[in-house]
Amino acid sequence: MASNDDDLWQALGAITGEQVATEADYEHGYKREMRSDLLRYVTFMISGEIYGLPIEQIVEISTVFPTTPVPRTSEFVIGIGNMRGSVMPVIDLGVRLNLGAVERKRETRVLIVRHQDEPHGIVVERVLEVISLPPEDMESTPGGIGSTRADFILGLGRHRRRLIIILDLGTVLAERDFLVGRYRRERGVAQ
Amino acid sequence: MSESPEFVSEAQEIIETFSRQLLEIEGQLRDGDDYDPDLLNGAFRSVHTLKGLSSLSGVNEIVDLSHKLENTLDALRLGKLPLNQSALDLLFESVDLFGRLLAGVVEPDGGQPVEVDSFLAKLAKLAEAPEEQAEDALSWLDDSILGVLTEYEEHRLRENVRLGRAIYRIHASFDLLAIDVGIEALKAKLKNYGEVITYLPSADLAADDRIELGILMGSKHSIPELADGIAEEGVAVEALATGERFVIPAPSEAPEPLPEPEPEPAPTTSSSGTRVEAIDDDDFPDDEDDGSSSGSAPDSGGSASAPAGGDSGGASSAGGDGRGGDRGGSVSSEPPMDDGGDQVSLKSLSQTVRVDLRRLDHLMNLVGELALVHANLTNIGDRMQRTQLANHIGGLSSTSGEHLREFQDQLRVMNRRLSLLQQGILEVRMVPLGQVFDKLARVVRKLGRESQKDIRLAISGAETELDKLIVEELSDPLMHMIRNAIDHGIELPAERVAVGKPRAGKISLSAFQKGNRVVIELTDDGRGMDWRIIRDKAVKRGFVSAEESSDITPGQAINLIFTPGFSTRDKATELSGRGVGMDVVKTNISRLSGMIDVASEPGRGSRFRITLPVTLAIIQALVIETSGQTFCIPLNSVLESIMVQSDEIQTIEGHEVVSVRGRTLPLIHLSKVFELGEENPIRDPRSNYDRLYVVVVGLAQHRVGLVVDELLGQQDVVIKPIGRALRQVPGIAGATELGDNRTVLLLDVATLVGEAVGGVEAAVGSGGGREGIGVFSNHDVGREKEHGGWGDHGF
Numbered sequence: 001m002a003s004n005d006d007d008l009w010q011a012l013g014a015i016t017g018e019q020v021a022t023e024a025d026y027e028h029g030y031k032r033e034m035r036s037d038l039l040r041y042v043t044f045m046i047s048g049e050i051y052g053l054p055i056e057q058i059v060e061i062s063t064v065f066p067t068t069p070v071p072r073t074s075e076f077v078i079g080i081g082n083m084r085g086s087v088m089p090v091i092d093l094g095v096r097l098n099l100g101a102v103e104r105k106r107e108t109r110v111l112i113v114r115h116q117d118e119p120h121g122i123v124v125e126r127v128l129e130v131i132s133l134p135p136e137d138m139e140s141t142p143g144g145i146g147s148t149r150a151d152f153i154l155g156l157g158r159h160r161r162r163l164i165i166i167l168d169l170g171t172v173l174a175e176r177d178f179l180v181g182r183y184r185r186e187r188g189v190a191q
Numbered sequence: 192m193s194e195s196p197e198f199v200s201e202a203q204e205i206i207e208t209f210s211r212q213l214l215e216i217e218g219q220l221r222d223g224d225d226y227d228p229d230l231l232n233g234a235f236r237s238v239h240t241l242k243g244l245s246s247l248s249g250v251n252e253i254v255d256l257s258h259k260l261e262n263t264l265d266a267l268r269l270g271k272l273p274l275n276q277s278a279l280d281l282l283f284e285s286v287d288l289f290g291r292l293l294a295g296v297v298e299p300d301g302g303q304p305v306e307v308d309s310f311l312a313k314l315a316k317l318a319e320a321p322e323e324q325a326e327d328a329l330s331w332l333d334d335s336i337l338g339v340l341t342e343y344e345e346h347r348l349r350e351n352v353r354l355g356r357a358i359y360r361i362h363a364s365f366d367l368l369a370i371d372v373g374i375e376a377l378k379a380k381l382k383n384y385g386e387v388i389t390y391l392p393s394a395d396l397a398a399d400d401r402i403e404l405g406i407l408m409g410s411k412h413s414i415p416e417l418a419d420g421i422a423e424e425g426v427a428v429e430a431l432a433t434g435e436r437f438v439i440p441a442p443s444e445a446p447e448p449l450p451e452p453e454p455e456p457a458p459t460t461s462s463s464g465t466r467v468e469a470i471d472d473d474d475f476p477d478d479e480d481d482g483s484s485s486g487s488a489p490d491s492g493g494s495a496s497a498p499a500g501g502d503s504g505g506a507s508s509a510g511g512d513g514r515g516g517d518r519g520g521s522v523s524s525e526p527p528m529d530d531g532g533d534q535v536s537l538k539s540l541s542q543t544v545r546v547d548l549r550r551l552d553h554l555m556n557l558v559g560e561l562a563l564v565h566a567n568l569t570n571i572g573d574r575m576q577r578t579q580l581a582n583h584i585g586g587l588s589s590t591s592g593e594h595l596r597e598f599q600d601q602l603r604v605m606n607r608r609l610s611l612l613q614q615g616i617l618e619v620r621m622v623p624l625g626q627v628f629d630k631l632a633r634v635v636r637k638l639g640r641e642s643q644k645d646i647r648l649a650i651s652g653a654e655t656e657l658d659k660l661i662v663e664e665l666s667d668p669l670m671h672m673i674r675n676a677i678d679h680g681i682e683l684p685a686e687r688v689a690v691g692k693p694r695a696g697k698i699s700l701s702a703f704q705k706g707n708r709v710v711i712e713l714t715d716d717g718r719g720m721d722w723r724i725i726r727d728k729a730v731k732r733g734f735v736s737a738e739e740s741s742d743i744t745p746g747q748a749i750n751l752i753f754t755p756g757f758s759t760r761d762k763a764t765e766l767s768g769r770g771v772g773m774d775v776v777k778t779n780i781s782r783l784s785g786m787i788d789v790a791s792e793p794g795r796g797s798r799f800r801i802t803l804p805v806t807l808a809i810i811q812a813l814v815i816e817t818s819g820q821t822f823c824i825p826l827n828s829v830l831e832s833i834m835v836q837s838d839e840i841q842t843i844e845g846h847e848v849v850s851v852r853g854r855t856l857p858l859i860h861l862s863k864v865f866e867l868g869e870e871n872p873i874r875d876p877r878s879n880y881d882r883l884y885v886v887v888v889g890l891a892q893h894r895v896g897l898v899v900d901e902l903l904g905q906q907d908v909v910i911k912p913i914g915r916a917l918r919q920v921p922g923i924a925g926a927t928e929l930g931d932n933r934t935v936l937l938l939d940v941a942t943l944v945g946e947a948v949g950g951v952e953a954a955v956g957s958g959g960g961r962e963g964i965g966v967f968s969n970h971d972v973g974r975e976k977e978h979g980g981w982g983d984h985g986f
Contacts, residue, residue, distance in 0.1 A: 066934075068936060072923075073917065073920060080913055080917065081934060082934045086556075086911075088914060116915060118914045119914075175916045175919065
């Protein structure tokens with residue numbers, strides 16, 4: 001299917017990171033992946049900064065649902081919530097990133113992510129859009145960012161001149177951090 | 192390799208069966224009995240099935256091993272090789288080998304390759320073992336019989352002769368239509384007296400609708416005994432005596448009235464050169480006599496023999512009569528037993544379905560959600576009823592009232608069905624404890640041999656059922672305890688004899704259900720534990736202070752072995768060493784909401800008792816509220832709920848206690864332990880409220896009162912996992928939903944109680960300090976004051 005024309009468009013797309021509709025798209029709907037190595041990210045906002053997570057880590061995006069606080073957990077753990085029958089921990093990403101609690105508004109959303117095969121809810125201020133970033137537009141974390149936050153950052157991407165902070169789900173949802181410090185040693189060992 | 196989880200679990204099951212069969216054979220050999228050949232056949236079949244299964248899945252190592260093993264087993268069951276201890280040892284070794292091969296299948300990268308060659312070499316060596324067989328042991332037997340026996344049957348025959356059993360032939364005639372039933376019934380009776388070797392064909396038929404069979408069997412019993420046992424009309428017993436072929440006439444089966452002493456069926460000596468048919472021929476009149484004398488509509492003379500083959504072929508039933516027919520005509524020598532066995536095993540296989548536990552969990556969740564929907568519907572119904580009432584007052588028609596009632600009736604029906612469904616799914620999750628016990632039996636055997644100790648394992652209650660999850664989690668703690676019992680409990684044989692105990696140590700593992708809990712007891716008759724030594728060690732280690740130790744009871748002292756850090760450091764000392772890692776055992780058990788305690792008497796042995804809930808998936812819970820938040824407490828750890836007047840509360844060194852029926856109960860405020868904010872500021876209880884609800888919870892022998900704001904009632908709840916991250920939260924066991932779509936936390940009582948009496952530090956494991964003793968001291972009022980508290984641990 002790849003005519004030279006297509007390749008040209010794809011090359012363009014690779015540079016801009018944007019998708020360009022082709023004739024086929026007009027016929028069959030705008031669905032095609034232009035470059036197979038483009039990574040797609042769901043972007044969202046927390047205190048004026050744009051963050052992103054790889055789309056494949058996200059199961060769904062939900063409006064805020066009720067949660068039950070769990071004692072003895074860190075401040076960023078809002079509690080557990082029940083989303084269609086599965087119970088999951090829900091965290092406040094604002095608190096987690098030391099940016100202050102996410103204010104609950106109409107736009108507030110919960111990202112349901114799958115981490116280590118278990119669902120987790122992540123509360124964010126606002127979900128923006130899904131973007132594609134070519135790997136070459138990603139830079140690794142620059143030095144000089146506050147040390148704890150740097151751990152959460154997988155890399156930085158640029159999209160339409162804005163900085164997208166790609167988060168590392170592994171550190172954001174690190175198990176040991178869920179517990180208040182003084183309880184940490186107990187059962188973790190036995191598991 | 193295309194191995195699926197199904198393959199692994201199925202193979203595992205087969206290997207377990209195989210090992211069980213071996214254990215049983217060994218047990219029989221050891222008890223001086225000769226082993227049941229059916230067991231060996233079963234073992235042979237197991238390995239054969241395993242071979243087929245693994246070749247289907249392309250697991251070549253297992254195919255190879257099972258093929259070689261199959262050959263050896265075949266030789267064993269045909270008597271070409273003697274089945275002795277060394278052969279058994281080799282077979283047991285193969286069980287381990289299979290296990291390791293299978294583990295390699297599950298994790299291809301894990302561990303080093305399993306070394307099979309040395310085992311195969313040993314197997315080959317065993318096969319070379321000289322074969323001693325007095326060939327003429329059966330010379331007395333008529334060729335006509337020997338001629339039709341298969342190799343296996345012949346071996347069994349020899350074996351029976353070697354064991355000094357007399358060989359009998361039972362003549363019986365069966366109704367063609369019911370021959371399979373008849374043969375089975377007769378076989379079942381005969382099994383009590385000896386071993387059925389084979390069925391011999393009989394020549395001609397008495398009647399079209401009956402068929403004659405001769406059954407060859409070996410037995411230690413005399414003819415009258417046998418006849419008594421069979422107690423069936425028209426059956427003749429004949430002893431094939433040693434020496435030349437001489438047939439003793441059998442007083443054939445006497446029916447109830449016992450009409451007359453059996454007419455001698457003497458002429459049987461015939462031996463008419465031909466074949467077995469001849470014998471039957473001779474016997475035939477005898478049978479007929481029997482029948483007529485007892486008036487049981489016997490076969491009408493030896494008239495029509497020819498149609499035998501055709502008739503039996505036409506009859507529906509499988510093995511028995513087909514065989515009879517064959518023989519009637521031509522005397523073929525099919526091995527009949529094998530056919531039958533295979534059929535049986537096929538049948539049982541098709542009746543079970545392997546299900547992934549997660550699917551059951553999923554079903555369980557769905558049921559839970561249905562229950563929620565039901566609750567919502569009920570709510571709607573109630574609301575409708577209220578509007579209805581209002582309308583009624585307003586003078587509107589009442590037909591909608593009818594509908595509403597119907598609707599509510601149906602809701603009630605739905606509720607009942609739902610709970611049946613829930614129960615049904617729960618039952619599916621239940622598996623017999625035997626699954627674990629079998630594994631343990633193997634461990635006992637292995638450890639016993641390694642440690643040169645003679646150990647008998649008595650198992651009872653293996654059929655007791657528990658949730659699959661619990662059974663799985665139980666195997667490690669139990670294994671650990673058994674290992675302790677063997678390593679440290681049971682003495683060496685010489686030592687045992689010296690103190691007047693039987694040479695062989697006895698470990699018994701028993702399980703039984705008690706209400707909605709299952710109790711598992713592990714008892715040994717070894718040297719037991721001396722509570723004084725344990726107490727002194729505990730003092731030395733600083734778990735108990737010297738003055739505390741002075742009034743500790745023996746029971747409390749022995750339970751100190753569960754203290755974290757107690758045992759490991761004592762491993763090398765002269766203390767019986769028991770309790771190595773017992774704290775881990777205890778942790779594992781309490782994670783299953785179970786309890787464990789121990790009793791022991793020096794010189795007499797020890798008894799561990801584990802109490803477990805039957806299932807973890809659905810439990811009864813007490814719903815409580817404190818500081819505006821709702822929690823569930825598993826009802827199986829709740830002893831009672833009481834109301835306490837605030838002036839009954841006393842403090843001992845700042846820790847609140849209350850006296851309940853003469854016992855001092857330390858109190859924990861849930862809101863405080865969980866730092867739930869101060870809706871009920873409780874600095875000084877006496878000034879702030881007059882009464883409070885106290886839920887008395889117990890773990891093993893420890894009692895603690897949880898102070899809560901409200902008791903909201905009891906409910907069946909489906910426990911949901913809360914994820915890896917939150918599972919570590921001490922004091923929280925899981926989550927569940929209540930009717931209104933609220934997620935509610937389920938308390939982990941074991942941990943809370945542990946914290947209350949042991950202090951947070953102890954629970955976290957950073958060195959318990961003297962508080963540790965508190966765990967064991969609730970019986971004693973005096974001691975509570977020193978360490979009953981939770982309060983001084985920095986909440």
